[in-house]
Amino acid sequence: MKALHFGAGNIGRGLIGYLLNKTGYEVCFVDADHQLVESINDNKQYVIELLDENHTQETVSPVRALHTSAQNEIIEAILEADLITTSVGAQNLSRIAPILSRGLLLRKQQSKPLIDVMANENTINASSQLKEEVKKIVSEQQMDEILSCVGFPNSAIDRLSLSEKRREEEVALVEPYYEWIINRSEMVNKDLPPVKNAVYVDTLKPHIERKLYMVNMGHAATAYMGYLKGYPTIQRALKDAKLEEFLRGALHESARYFTHIHDMDEEGLEAFMEQTINRFKNENISDDVFRVGRAPIRKLGSEERLVKPAKVLNDLGLPIENLTTAIAAALLFDNPEDEESVTLQNYREDQGVEAAIAHFTEWNDDTIVSKIKNHYMQLKQEQPLKS
């Protein structure tokens, strides 16, 4: 069995490549990073190290990689693949669509078997988003042809995954915990063996929402508040009792979304929150606030981790103090090396904070805008040097 995976970054190697390899797939990565592609091809394997006390290492092999410029080889790999997956960042899905559509149309012309394409990104329904990107660039008839032999099952992935260069080799550093949840009902090829240790469900929504609106919400809230307090990592930030209390508060607010919208039980959510906080505090991990807070414009989006639960909870008349504080903190996230952070800061300086809140969150409610602005002023006052 052959799997083609776009994005050989942290989670691509640390979770997806790892589990596909364990399932028995020959994994071929596609990546835009020349050095990464070279390193994978030089070794035909890569190392994955568990971030636990033992730092256990495993080798994932055999693997190969193609650079995004190797268009003919990528098409060949699409034609040969039994499964196609991605983890390139939701903002890059549109970049994959052109080569993917060419390859999928050729598969149809050559009567290749049914295939599933699964985008594994931190966003709601990433595979559906990828499908929409394909739809934008092909004709209606071509889209019908693609959909007659391709499924775009959505999924949720969870594993704190980092990377470290050691002797010219990118080592994937991963926490022991992982979760890959796949919407079976959206798959067209159910003949393949299930991905090892993946969980197959018929309704993904509660799972992906809990991942994004609790794990990633809590992570982002900690990163933005941690940054403002001058902490370099999530783990250092959570040594500050006040920040841990803030994270707990934000998680408790968000948990109400799940009791009200998904009818989840409080006890289960409480356990999930504790598990999440403990994962973030893992002493064996050093997770940079700039990585976790990256792309603040994406994270402030109306369907995203901070704004969506806050909006729904507000409509239900439930508290959102911590969530709106986290949104305010995101507006102060200033990393000159992060393109979105630079755009955000420029917009805020040119247009003012109120305009920035409405523009980026698309939450056009005067009471809310002024609530977020108050938090923002408070945070700014506490951190005069940061902005």
Ligand SMILES: NC(=O)c1ccc[n+]([C@@H]2O[C@H](COP(=O)([O-])OP(=O)(O)OC[C@H]3O[C@@H](n4cnc5c(N)ncnc54)[C@H](O)[C@@H]3O)[C@@H](O)[C@H]2O)c1
């Ligand atoms: N790292 C984590 O802890 C983690 C966990 C769960 C989900 N995710 C999600 O997985 C996705 C990837 O995250 P990551 O942390 O691995 O990021 P990363 O930056 O480490 O990896 C992304 C990789 O995609 C490559 N890439 C970018 N554009 C490409 C393109 N057009 N074609 C091929 N390759 C391309 C990059 O060169 C990079 O190697 C994101 O959506 C992220 O939200 C990450």
Ligand SMILES: O=P(O)(O)OC[C@@H](O)[C@@H](O)[C@H](O)[C@H](O)CO
């Ligand atoms: O990948 P992002 O930018 O959406 O979010 C940053 C982190 O919260 C994220 O990568 C987590 O580490 C991951 O989602 C854990 O499964």
